[in-house]
Amino acid sequence: MNGVYVRPCVSSDLDALEDLAYSSPVGLTSLPEDRARLLQRxxxxxxxxxxxxxxPDKEEYLFALVDNTGRLLGVSGIVARAGSEEPYFNFRRDYQQTFSQSLAEGRSIDRLILTTENMNKSVFSAFFIDPDYKTAQHxxxxxxxxxxxxAQHPQRFCEQVIVEFxxxxxxxxxxxxxxxxGKAFFAMEYDEAEHLSATRRKHFIGELIPAYPLYVHLLPEDARAVLGDYDKRFQPMLDVALNEGFTRTACLDIFDAGPxxxxxxxxxxxLRLSREKRVQEGSHLVASGEGLDFRCEIMDASELNPHGSVAWVPTGYAL
Structure with missing residues (x-):
């Protein structure tokens, strides 16, 4: 892949990460346009x-996609445990069954309920690639x-993993x-709310959004139309998630109702197909190294040492 590989992000990536943040969509709260917050992360x-x-506790792991010149092309992350320091909110969409004996008819009432059920799960976050370098392989x-x-460090992560779009x-x-x-409960625009959520503590969400159900049939048509829909710029990432086995849940993003x-x-x-093995021939997706020395790339065995290299390799599942 012409020297493109993945490594942990480091503090010296701050300028490049800030540039990526300013290029990313408004709703990507895990990549805020805030230099101090990015440095903290x-x-x-x-x-x-x-x-x-x-x-798993309050750890967060940020990964950098870089080329052989060191240029930062993209970033992705994992939050080890949602809710380790503050509530993690979603809306859950469900249906309340009602029935009138006198009319002999019933209805299924579509509603949204504020929930924290995704706490204590790991979260895939902060995924963004510079549009100039966004390819299927990258x-x-x-x-x-x-x-x-x-796969190398399962003890660092929760048994359940979520990803939001x-x-x-x-x-x-x-x-x-x-x-x-949102405007009914917060005196701010969408981009302001997303920025506040990305840079401040999230307790304000539970403080201002009522705990009782919000009935979908009372929403305007344009709001109902986007429930559970996603920004199509993220289709390649969704395709990867589906190939990994992710399935849709009843939860929605608290601000834009993304899935x-x-x-x-x-x-x-x-993870399921990966094994720690000695790579001796062929081209592989190879992950090796500990701590900040972690590195993942596509390599041919000829590029490794003559006796092969022990690394985590997803067998039979090449890029």
Missing amino acids: LTNSERSFSRDVTT TELLARARILYM VGVTNAQAESPFWNAI CYQIARDHLTT
Whole structure:
């Protein structure tokens, strides 16, 4: 792949990461346009990779897609345990069954309920590649590198993993869902709310959104239309997630109603098919190295030492 590989992010990536953040869509709250917050996350990531971890807690792992010149092409992340320091909110969409004996008729009432059921799960986050370098191979390499890291260190992550996708916005970068729901409870625009969520503690969500159900049939048509839909710029990432075995859940993003997918960690295709083995021939997706020396790339055995190299390789599942 012309020298393109994945490694842990480090503090010296700050300038390049900030450039990526300013290029990313508004709804990608895990990549905020805030230099201080990005530096905080880079520092936490470095500590997380270096820390001896036996159970997942407040660690976050950021991975950099770089070329052989060191240029940062993309970033992805894993939050070890959602809710380790603050609530992790979603809306859950469900249906309440009602029946009138006097009319002999019933209805299924579509509703949204504020929930924290995704707490204590690991979260795939912060996935973004510079549009000039966004290819199917780069997308799969960056996505699957973090899964191979999980394969090496399962004790660092929860048994369940979720990934959320940015919801639909209009030509003015406004979320129809936010305009219908968020503005009723928060005195701010969609981009302001996303930025606040990315850079401040999230307790304000539970403080201002009521705990009782929100009935979908009372929403305007444009808001109902985007429930569970996603920004099509993220289609390649969704395709990778589906290939890994993620399935859709009833949860939606709190701000733009984007969809949430979940899988048991050990059922991830790349993790399930990976083995620690000695690579001696052929071309492989190879993950090796400990801590900040972790590295993942596509390599031919001829590039390794003459006796082969022990690494994590997803057998029979090449890029």
